[in-house]
Amino acid sequence: MQRVRLGRSSLDVTRLGLGTAPLGGLFEPVSDGDAEATIAAAWARGVRFYDTAPLYGFGLAEQRLGAFLRTQPRESYVISTKVGRLLRPDAATEEDPHYKGVPPLRPRFDYSYDGVMRSVEESLVRLGLDRVDVLLVHDPDDHYDEAVSGAFRALQRLRDDGSVKAIGAGMNQSEMLMRFAEAVPVDCFLLAGRYTLLDQGALTTLLPLCQRQNVGIMLGGIYNSGILANPYGKAKFNYEDADAALVARARALDELCKQHGTELKAAAIQFCLAHPAITVAMQGARNAEEAAENIAMAQAPIPAAFWQALRASHLVDARAPLPGDAP
Numbered sequence: 001m002q003r004v005r006l007g008r009s010s011l012d013v014t015r016l017g018l019g020t021a022p023l024g025g026l027f028e029p030v031s032d033g034d035a036e037a038t039i040a041a042a043w044a045r046g047v048r049f050y051d052t053a054p055l056y057g058f059g060l061a062e063q064r065l066g067a068f069l070r071t072q073p074r075e076s077y078v079i080s081t082k083v084g085r086l087l088r089p090d091a092a093t094e095e096d097p098h099y100k101g102v103p104p105l106r107p108r109f110d111y112s113y114d115g116v117m118r119s120v121e122e123s124l125v126r127l128g129l130d131r132v133d134v135l136l137v138h139d140p141d142d143h144y145d146e147a148v149s150g151a152f153r154a155l156q157r158l159r160d161d162g163s164v165k166a167i168g169a170g171m172n173q174s175e176m177l178m179r180f181a182e183a184v185p186v187d188c189f190l191l192a193g194r195y196t197l198l199d200q201g202a203l204t205t206l207l208p209l210c211q212r213q214n215v216g217i218m219l220g221g222i223y224n225s226g227i228l229a230n231p232y233g234k235a236k237f238n239y240e241d242a243d244a245a246l247v248a249r250a251r252a253l254d255e256l257c258k259q260h261g262t263e264l265k266a267a268a269i270q271f272c273l274a275h276p277a278i279t280v281a282m283q284g285a286r287n288a289e290e291a292a293e294n295i296a297m298a299q300a301p302i303p304a305a306f307w308q309a310l311r312a313s314h315l316v317d318a319r320a321p322l323p324g325d326a327p
Helices: 032-044 060-069 113-127 144-160 175-183 206-213 244-259 264-273 288-299 304-313
Strands: 003-005 012-014 016-019 049-051 078-083 085-089 105-109 134-138 166-171 188-192 216-220 278-284
Touching: 003 278, 012 016, 012 278, 016 032, 016 288, 032 060, 032 288, 049 216, 049 278, 060 078, 060 113, 078 113, 078 144, 085 113, 113 144, 134 144, 134 188, 144 166, 144 175, 166 175, 166 216, 175 188, 175 206, 188 206, 206 216, 244 264, 244 304, 264 278, 264 288, 278 288
Parallel strands: 016 049, 016 278, 049 078, 078 134, 134 166, 166 188, 188 216, 216 278
Antiparallel strands: 003 012, 085 105
């Protein structure tokens, strides 16, 4: 699997990564056995970049990922986790709307310098590792000032002393990431859901800025929470039920794929990878079969006629680079 450099750091990563939110029970519970099999399936197919966070399953995803990675040579993979939420005991009985089958912990926002340092220490304990490679400030949508004065100051110290190799932020929006790119010496961003076959919101703003500043983009939410994996039934977009207009566009994209003998998942992942700003694309999976299918979709042949028809259809921004475009 092709390896590329991540932003200004010295990290070489595989272009496909495994995102672990599903392994934390996103939308439905996942067993320890299925989680291990999922990671093993990705590993067997060459994936060496793994992204996690305390939020994912309230610690479950980090624990499960660490249990597998501890059995592999430390220099053979790259791992990213996040800061900004501390997990604390919570006796509340109401079920979380997103994560199922999780421990009795709940995340509390903390973007302070000390809070970030505690978050890193606690993540390392859950992972059972002595270090991570990439640290990202997680979803500081309502905490910009504290993120700059606290969280990023802590991350810069950790990068300066060699504890981590790359720092940045992970968000579901591009506007604040642009502000961080101008205010903080970041290496990379994890952008979730804002550059997909269904949503090219970052195309003319964040992506060119990151190219100019040599900031790597790790892309998540490629299927927009599931609607681009299956636009039928109870389709999700941005972790919520998709509205009718989005469902209609997703189904139109699916129909165009079928006309050319192509899978919607394959078009979704390969569309993302065609943009030169995208360093690595994260694909989530909750079992070994999904992990294997995602990787196969990234490598499936798609006829040039499909991409030509896609551009002519006006279903995507005409300025978006497509596979086969001249560099």
